[in-house]
Amino acid sequence: MPIYKTTITVTVFHEAYDQQAAETNMAHRELEEVASQIDSGDWIGQTEIGPTVRVPRSKLKSELLAIGNDGTFFEMG
Numbered sequence: 001m002p003i004y005k006t007t008i009t010v011t012v013f014h015e016a017y018d019q020q021a022a023e024t025n026m027a028h029r030e031l032e033e034v035a036s037q038i039d040s041g042d043w044i045g046q047t048e049i050g051p052t053v054r055v056p057r058s059k060l061k062s063e064l065l066a067i068g069n070d071g072t073f074f075e076m077g
Contacts, residue, residue, distance in 0.1 A: 003060055004052050008050065009048045009050060011046050014026075
């Protein structure tokens with residue numbers, strides 16, 4: 001089965017005392033928490049769905065490594 005990649009961009013505006021505090025505040029947030037803060041918290045944000053492109057098997061491992069996977073996610077037994 002072919003593998004596709006879709007890029008989703010989330011832009012968030014939030015208060016912080018300074019840039020370091022802002023970066024620390026966002027560093028380990030899960031996507032669910034970010035969405036919750038945008039929907040019903042103290043943040044405002046926007047999501048943008050980018051293009052969906054087919055990833056050739058020859059490039060799949062490098063694409064997976066680029067997002068922090070070990071490159072084996074789609075390997076079959």
